[in-house]
Amino acid sequence: MNNYNYEKDSISTNIKFKALLFGKSPITTNFSFKVSDVFDRYKMKGTLLNLNTSDLNILTKPMFNIRTKGHIHKLDFLINGSDYDASAVTNMVYQDLKLIYGKDKGTHKLLNRIVNLVVKKNQTSEEAKNVQVYVKRNQKKSMYNQIIKCFVESLKKTLL
DSSP: OTTTTTEEEOOEEEEEEEEETTTTTTEEEEEEOOOOOTTTTEEEEEEEEEEEGGHHHHHHHHHSEEEEEEEEEEEEEEEEEOOSSEEEEEEEEEEEEEEEESSHHHHHHHHHHHHHHHHHOOOOTTTTOEEEEEEETTTTTTHHHHHHHHHHHHHHHHHO
């Protein structure tokens, strides 16, 4: 196979990988796209298992000023994206989830109590439902930013 006729090529490129997120939590993903697609459409389907959410603090603290506690037992996801937008379907089973905004002192402490009253702490596999989201892509940012936006929007819908 070569890329001499890539504009006419209708063969999908499929990448399957398994990894340990943060060296602990198994993640499997199937990623597919067509090199010839001028809209850069892609499909990403996978499952994440047994994630201690405090491991995410390395990302959530600088990005959102939020720390987390709890455990994600299983997160299934399907993202269909392109140059301009993406849609995602996720399904998450989790336990003992808690969000901590800022330093958890003074005003932040009150805000944290209110937020954690609203946020669903647990979601069993029987309670879990598919959550659908749609996001626009910031053309100045990468596809990875778009994927993160899909996960953030999905989490918001799942937890509230």
